[in-house]
Amino acid sequence: MTATTHAAPPRTAPPRAADAVRRAAQRSARRRRNAAAGVLMTPFFLLLVLVFLVPLGTAVWLSLFSADEPGLGFGPERTVFVGLRSYAAVLTDPTFLSGIGTVALYCVIYIPLMVLGSLALALLLDSGVVRMRSWAQLGLFLPHAVPGIIAALIWLYLYTPGISPVVAALAKADITVDFLGLHTTLPSIVNIALWSNLGYNMVVFYAALQAIPREVLEASVVDGAGPVRTAVRVKAPLVRSSIVMVAMFTLIWALQLFTEPMLLHQASPMVSTRFSPSMYIYDAAFSRTNYSLAAAASVILLVVTIAVSYAVTRWTNRVDSAKETAR
Amino acid sequence: MPGRHSRRSVLAAITALPLTGALSACSGNGSASTGSGSGETSGTKGRTTITFWSALRGSQEVVDAFNATHDHIRVDFEQIPAGGQGGYLKLSNAARAGNAPDVATIEYPQLPGFVIDGVVRDITALVGDELRAKLLPQSLDQTTFDGRTYSVPLDVEPMVLHYREDLFDEFGLDVPTTWDEFAEVARAVRRTGAGRRITVFPTDGMTLMAALCWQAGAQWFDISRGAWNVSMADAPTRTVAAYWQRLIDEDLVHCNATGSRLYDAQVGNGLILTRLSGAWEAGAQMNAHPEQKGTWRIAPLPQWDSARPALGMHGGSTFAVTKDSRHPEAAMEFIAWQVSHPDALKARLSSGTSSMYPAATGLVPVGRAAFDRTYYGGQDIYGLFEQEARKISDGWVWGPRMTATGYIMQDAFARAGAGSGTLLSAMRDAQAGTMPDLKALGLATTQHST
Numbered sequence: 001m002t003a004t005t006h007a008a009p010p011r012t013a014p015p016r017a018a019d020a021v022r023r024a025a026q027r028s029a030r031r032r033r034n035a036a037a038g039v040l041m042t043p044f045f046l047l048l049v050l051v052f053l054v055p056l057g058t059a060v061w062l063s064l065f066s067a068d069e070p071g072l073g074f075g076p077e078r079t080v081f082v083g084l085r086s087y088a089a090v091l092t093d094p095t096f097l098s099g100i101g102t103v104a105l106y107c108v109i110y111i112p113l114m115v116l117g118s119l120a121l122a123l124l125l126d127s128g129v130v131r132m133r134s135w136a137q138l139g140l141f142l143p144h145a146v147p148g149i150i151a152a153l154i155w156l157y158l159y160t161p162g163i164s165p166v167v168a169a170l171a172k173a174d175i176t177v178d179f180l181g182l183h184t185t186l187p188s189i190v191n192i193a194l195w196s197n198l199g200y201n202m203v204v205f206y207a208a209l210q211a212i213p214r215e216v217l218e219a220s221v222v223d224g225a226g227p228v229r230t231a232v233r234v235k236a237p238l239v240r241s242s243i244v245m246v247a248m249f250t251l252i253w254a255l256q257l258f259t260e261p262m263l264l265h266q267a268s269p270m271v272s273t274r275f276s277p278s279m280y281i282y283d284a285a286f287s288r289t290n291y292s293l294a295a296a297a298s299v300i301l302l303v304v305t306i307a308v309s310y311a312v313t314r315w316t317n318r319v320d321s322a323k324e325t326a327r
Numbered sequence: 328m329p330g331r332h333s334r335r336s337v338l339a340a341i342t343a344l345p346l347t348g349a350l351s352a353c354s355g356n357g358s359a360s361t362g363s364g365s366g367e368t369s370g371t372k373g374r375t376t377i378t379f380w381s382a383l384r385g386s387q388e389v390v391d392a393f394n395a396t397h398d399h400i401r402v403d404f405e406q407i408p409a410g411g412q413g414g415y416l417k418l419s420n421a422a423r424a425g426n427a428p429d430v431a432t433i434e435y436p437q438l439p440g441f442v443i444d445g446v447v448r449d450i451t452a453l454v455g456d457e458l459r460a461k462l463l464p465q466s467l468d469q470t471t472f473d474g475r476t477y478s479v480p481l482d483v484e485p486m487v488l489h490y491r492e493d494l495f496d497e498f499g500l501d502v503p504t505t506w507d508e509f510a511e512v513a514r515a516v517r518r519t520g521a522g523r524r525i526t527v528f529p530t531d532g533m534t535l536m537a538a539l540c541w542q543a544g545a546q547w548f549d550i551s552r553g554a555w556n557v558s559m560a561d562a563p564t565r566t567v568a569a570y571w572q573r574l575i576d577e578d579l580v581h582c583n584a585t586g587s588r589l590y591d592a593q594v595g596n597g598l599i600l601t602r603l604s605g606a607w608e609a610g611a612q613m614n615a616h617p618e619q620k621g622t623w624r625i626a627p628l629p630q631w632d633s634a635r636p637a638l639g640m641h642g643g644s645t646f647a648v649t650k651d652s653r654h655p656e657a658a659m660e661f662i663a664w665q666v667s668h669p670d671a672l673k674a675r676l677s678s679g680t681s682s683m684y685p686a687a688t689g690l691v692p693v694g695r696a697a698f699d700r701t702y703y704g705g706q707d708i709y710g711l712f713e714q715e716a717r718k719i720s721d722g723w724v725w726g727p728r729m730t731a732t733g734y735i736m737q738d739a740f741a742r743a744g745a746g747s748g749t750l751l752s753a754m755r756d757a758q759a760g761t762m763p764d765l766k767a768l769g770l771a772t773t774q775h776s777t
Contacts, residue, residue, distance in 0.1 A: 068769035072550050073443040073727065074473050086767050093763035094756070095735060162588070182745040269530060269584065269741030273734045274760075288731045289419045289444060293767040 056302070062295035063087065086296035095274040096297060100304075102186070103276050107254045110190045114250050115243060118198050122205030123231040137206070140199035148196060152263040155192045160267055180268035189260045197253075201246045208242035209235055244316045248309060255305050258282070277301045375657045376401045378428035380418065382409040383481075383644060385678030386432075389665055392674040397664075400657045402430075410434060411730070422446040427649040429658040433478060434644050435469050436534065436729040439548075442477045443727050443768065447647035451476045453659040461667050465719045466686040470645050472550065472724075478647035479662050480686035484605030485628075485715035486538045486641040489612065491600045492624040492704070494523075500600075502626045506570060509629045513579040516600055526601045527593060528571050529585040530740040533733030534641055535603060536750075539571075540564045541639025541723045543631055548724045555727065555765055558775035559758040560751060566631075568750040575744070582744040591615070603628065605641035606712045610682035613702045620702050627715055638718040643686075669693045684712040728764045735760040 063086050067077040090096050130136050159179035161167050170177055179188045220234045258278035265271040274280040285294035379402050390404040408414045415437060421427040433441055441447045454476050466480035490502060498519050503509040513525040529535050543563035549556040574580045583589055593599045595616060630636050646662045648655050665671045667687040675681060676697040685694060695709035726732050739753030765772045
């Protein structure tokens with residue numbers, strides 16, 4: 001720009017100078033942009049390092065070392081590198097593996113119920129069937145505002161025979177239910193989790209449904225689709241990305257199942273101290289004071305979580321692209 | 328090597344006594360380092376302060392009695408929660424942080440774990456011959472591993488049979504002396520109806536199961552060959568598990584947790600006619616059910632073979648000096664007084680109704696005199712405990728992570744009570760869930776799975 005104001009005579013130099021100036025300007029702009037990006041992203045990376053990478057590194061470190069004494073263990077301790085010994089112990093521990101099995105079963109029951117339930121509620125709200133929509137929304141969302149531990153306490157009260165009004169009312173109707181029995185603890189835990197999180201995920205779906213262009217819905221109505229058909233065949237596919245996201249978060253949350261069984265453990269011997277992998281980790285660290293075992297189990301749980309999330313992402317992507325090509 | 332080490336620590340402790348006494352007095356005033364506090368500390372000069380943690384009832388009374396009669400040692404007592412309710416975690420964490428109390432209370436089953444974790448100190452050289460001679464050998468055997476002593480037993484708890492004499496009379500039953508007779512009486516009790524059973528198989532009773540198996544000659548953990556050999560389903564254990572499984576299957580016993588309101592109701596309403604437990608429980612029963620005064624008596628536990636009587640221990644506590652203690656000699660003096668001085672036992676029994684049977688057998692007459700016999704209809708229960716304590720078999724070893732092992736076992740007992748699995752499969756589960764723990768601790772292990 002400045003080059004044009006200067007006269008013609010020096011033909012070759014000015015463009016180069018102009019170039020240099022422009023490049024310098026670009027460079028400084030880029031530098032400023034980089035600096036801004038750096039400033040804005042520093043808190044994120046700082047937190048990432050502080051609350052994720054450092055603890056992760058510590059866990060990996062802890063899992064590879066142990067305070068050992070040879071033989072019977074009565075001698076003096078010394079910290080030694082033990083390699084993958086703690087990992088081998090965790091992976092050969094039937095109580096850990098049964099915890100994994102429990103959580104897998106929990107996921108199979110919980111995730112479909114959660115996703116379908118919250119989607120159905122969101123579609124109901126969106127369809128306009130429900131009167132006083134905002135009140136209904138608030139009512140459904142409210143349980144999510146209750147902290148998990150309080151929710152578990154409330155449900156523990158409702159489940160415990162002798163003090164629960166629900167059990168008493170059912171007993172009056174000649175129905176005996178033991179919510180904390182051998183086969184009922186897992187459904188009871190699923191129920192607490194559903195109650196807590198259904199409203200939250202419903203709000204996510206509802207927001208996604210609001211973003212659907214009205215023309216599309218009008219077109220479907222014009223084509224003769226009823227409200228149910230519109231909801232199932234038009235709306236639901238359009239919020240597929242939200243469904244995947246909710247399913248993913250629910251999965252990650254479910255794999256770390258802890259609060260509800262931890263509290264029910266106080267009331268029912270059917271919820272063991274090593275009910276889920278997270279409870280196993282807690283027990284290893286704070287009841288068995290075996291920190292390298294707890295660290296190894298934590299790392300294994302993290303790896304499993306990452307692997308499952310990755311597999312789900314890959315699978316949904318492949319399904320999506322398969323659909324694209326089919327179209 | 329250990330002898331030399333301890334002699335050095337003796338010297339160190341002796342030289343440190345006056346100094347640290349003054350220091351702790353100073354830091355108590357918040358004016359450390361400078362010598363200005365010398366005027367204030369002159370009263371406590373030469374007095375060593377040691378700290379003591381316990382969950383045992385009556386400990387405050389014992390400490391008060393000790394402080395009142397000792398000028399050179401002062402004990403600071405802190406009541407902590409019972410082991411399972413966080414007391415042991417508190418001790419572990421304090422030891423990790425390097426500020427464990429000088430003296431800690433540890434029950435027999437948890438002692439090996441604290442030894443392995445290096446929380447407690449090897450006190451072989453500190454336990455004098457005089458104290459050793461006072462203690463029942465079987466109890467000291469429980470606190471000695473691989474030839475080294477790690478804590479001093481307070482009480483010995485032979486398992487006995489508490490029974491409702493009035494109901495036994497009413498139904499014309501004889502007190503069983505063998506387990507076969509016990510099963511016969513169980514059938515007779517069930518025939519009396521009204522939901523009565525001879526006893527409860529406690530689904531939360533790892534220690535009870537251990538005592539029953541101990542009596543039958545089981546050896547869940549064996550360290551005689553330089554490695555932890557785990558064998559929680561050995562032949563005697565299988566016998567015991569099968570016996571109780573049959574009683575459960577034939578609906579001859581209740582099967583539920585004893586730490587529950589249901590159990591309190593079962594005892595309170597006379598739905599169970601016997602309780603199997605250590606001597607200490609006689610006092611606990613007096614506290615829990617004062618209205619049943621005069622109805623209970625205590626008899627020896629039934630035997631497998633009357634010709635060769637044996638017993639296991641159910642409950643009991645020990646006192647250990649921690650590795651963090653800066654005054655192990657003073658700590659040891661307090662421990663020795665606490666377990667063997669008549670005043671200590673009197674103070675403990677004065678706190679309420681306790682029926683602890685002292686490991687220092689010389690104190691039995693004190694306990695016998697101090698114990699109010701009216702609840703048991705004048706029965707000399709200390710005389711019975713004395714006779715039973717001699718039957719306790721030695722050689723039993725608790726595992727390195729007994730609390731965790733017990734949890735697995737009890738979870739499986741509860742499932743067995745609900746009809747899923749058996750007592751024997753619970754024992755196998757407990758063993759399978761224990762092995763990875765021991766391996767992760769770096770211990771040499773072998774296992775015997777039968």
